[in-house]
Amino acid sequence: MNAKVYFIGAGPGAPDLITLRGARALGAADVVLYAGSLVPEAVLEHCREDVQAINTAGLNLQEQKDWYLRAMQNGWTVARLHSGDPSIYGATAEQMELLRGLEVPYEVIPGVSSFTACAAALGAELTRPEVSQTIIITRGSGRASPVPESEALAGLAAHRATMCIFLSGRQLETVVAELLTQYPPETPAALVQRVSQPEERHHRAPLGRLLSGLKLSDWALTTMILVGGALGEDLGVTSRLYDPEYAHRFRRAEGGAE
Ligand SMILES: C[S@@+](CC[C@H](N)C(=O)[O-])C[C@H]1O[C@@H](n2cnc3c(N)ncnc32)[C@H](O)[C@@H]1O
Structure with a gap:
């Protein structure tokens, strides 16, 4: 062989x-x-x-x-x-x-990436119509893998898309400060640690208060930071996909042509 x-x-x-x-x-x-x-x-x-x-x-x-x-x-x-x-x-x-x-x-x-497993654990969809149709996967700069200057966190955050920030549990304060230069403090955010493992835990709060009262060293390892309007609950926005008036290849619109 x-x-x-x-x-x-x-x-x-x-x-x-x-x-x-x-x-x-x-x-x-x-x-x-x-x-x-x-x-x-x-x-x-x-x-x-x-x-x-x-x-x-x-x-x-x-x-x-x-x-x-x-x-x-x-x-x-x-x-x-x-x-x-x-x-x-x-x-x-x-x-x-x-x-x-x-x-x-x-x-x-391929495998199930931790960012989609984190969305599942939060019971969230990362893309919502009119809120965000874009997911940015990034990380804080690391010693072994510096992030290119053109991908600085504040620049990416300017899109106010949904962001999933990997490998940054040791830099929570810096990351949140950078995000707050672009996202309003009330933007929904979450930390998810060791998702799908026995030690899994999550913490949800508006970005401006995300770190309040947390012992930051507890979140240093295997943590995902998620932020963006799409994480909000009860947004009241619906996609047109299931709108009775919306026709597509597999469904006729009610009272309308295909
Ligand atoms: C070297 S990266 C590997 C990412 C991996 N290839 C993926 O697709 O999820 C490690 C980072 O992924 C995230 N991560 C990996 N597993 C995780 C888990 N079970 N829960 C939360 N975050 C996790 C954390 O941000 C961690 O610092």
Whole structure:
């Protein structure tokens, strides 16, 4: 057998929020490399009992490469398990580059990203007619991954779209101050931590009061910041999709032509 690597989206942490395809690929793997800082071990329940499970939290890229080389030599199937969806803040592109260099075939299996799982936990839709039809996914600048100047938070916030801000639990005060330069203080906002995991918790408040009374260090890790008018409840706005007067390919308008 020739080696192959599957990049698998683990989802936000609950073992039943991985896709069927992801769980099957995980169940067929000889080796699983997983980002243990974000992927709970519970997700490994889909693996074979004799799988070699390696937590990559302590490995650098060269050490990960060594695992891919071992897989090549032994014809192993490798599951590279990333939290949420592998295409978002997964540092997967550099691994794919490495695999292309080694001529090891790879395939990507998407996952439920944490931002959609957070929306689900809040019972919210992120796009609302006339309020916001745009979702901005971003993060505060980090030591390992600086954000380009053209994507500064205040500039993105000027759109007043729905924003989902990753990787910024340690910068809550800075992030909220930047957002408040553009969004009115009454804009609905939320923090969601470890969504779908046993420690899940959320906190909703208008942006201007989002951090009042919170012990900020409790929210430093695995937290999503969501903000935008769309998160408001009982907005009284409805899409035209189910309007009886609105016809489309699958439904005639009441008393009207298709
Ligand atoms: C390295 S990024 C990985 C994102 C991942 N690829 C995704 O699609 O969700 C890690 C950040 O994602 C967010 N995150 C990941 N899992 C989460 C969860 N279960 N609950 C809340 N936020 C989460 C947090 O903002 C965290 O700092």
